[in-house]
């Protein structure tokens with residue numbers, strides 16, 4: 020029977036994403052009521068520091084009135100316009116031009132989606148279409164990287180290489196292949212960058228040979244692996260993989276759903292290594308999480324091949340809410356705020372965050388500290404020399420998350436005993452220091 024309690028209604032009716040249904044029924048929901056800057060307030064009035072920008076998305080921080088105004092103004096004027104039938108509206112046109120201007124190289128064409136998963140899914144369709152158009156329809160095999168996350172759609176979940184997204188779902192499909200992650204902290208080759216890069220290059224080459232050089236369509240990679248545990252490749256790794264794909268004639272897709280929009284410093288992390296992918300996916304920071312939106316950025320070359328291949332025929336891929344004018348109006352205002360000082364603040368705050376987390380290396384539980392900019396992680400171990408993971412009963416993500424919550428800190432706690440950080444880029448120095456101080460208290464309580 021229904022009751023008025025929000026907590027009870029949640030338990031009875033709301034299915035939470037990536038949750039254990041039974042676990043959630045037992046624990047119940049934590050209701051957030053409001054937020055400002057990097058501070059969240061729950062329904063008991065308790066304040067918490069958001070060390071994870073929601074779900075690595077609220078890069079600009081909470082409570083920007085100008086974003087609310089941009090959405091309201093667009094809703095008043097024109098809440099919806101389809102892109103079908105050669106129709107359109109002003110905000111997505113201006114946003115596409117703004118992204119093309121800022122994106123690396125010739126990523127001059129933009130296809131808007133509702134989020135990251137359908138952006139990745141769209142790339143799979145565009146890649147298939149591209150190879151059909153080039154008369155090489157047999158290039159239907161895709162390669163991605165272990166520990167990678169590329170969303171939860173039926174096809175994207177198979178490019179994802181985290182078992183929890185496969186078990187019980189019948190993915191990956193036979194056309195979805197993987198190579199090992201660089202995962203420096205646990206790489207059997209050690210953390211010598213050149214050895215790790217050489218091994219990844221050799222493995223991708225061998226995988227392409229095994230599948231057949233004329234069968235491979237594309238290689239997918241996150242510039243920093245996010246949901247796999249914030250795994251930062253050695254400098255030069257991304258460029259080496261990009262160069263190899265160019266040599267082998269395989270499309271190179273950079274999934275910047277997390278790393279985009281200042282998370283590592285520049286607007287896109289590909290700029291950290293000066294590379295230009297054939298296709299780039301982004302979402303999250305695009306609208307700073309205020310409304311849903313994602314995008315595929317497409318190079319001139321891929322665009323021209325698809326355009327020529329289709330000729331006068333319509334390319335049958337589209338969503339009712341592609342290029343939504345309200346989402347685009349929000350994204351334009353978010354971009355203005357980023358460039359009005361938030362990106363710059365994020366670069367300063369990122370240096371302070373990394374320096375602060377480095378001070379935790381002396382803690383007996385901290386095996387690894389890694390990250391770039393405002394994207395970071397600690398990996399906890401019980402024996403630093405042997406890199407022994409936390410015992411299973413201490414590992415469950417919910418327990419570490421709970422301890423941080425008790426200290427007034429929201430972080431992402433991964434099942435492997437990894438703490439992930441992705442604070443809003445607007446964080447003050449005091450807030451960054453507080454994130455680090457509260458983390459130390461959580462670690463002390465976990466000892």
Ligand code: PLP
Pocket residue numbers: 134135136137139168169170171241245246274275276277302303313
């Ligand atoms: N790709 C990457 C690299 C991601 O991290 C995510 C989400 O975290 C996605 C794709 C899926 O994005 P969304 O959750 O917006 O569908």
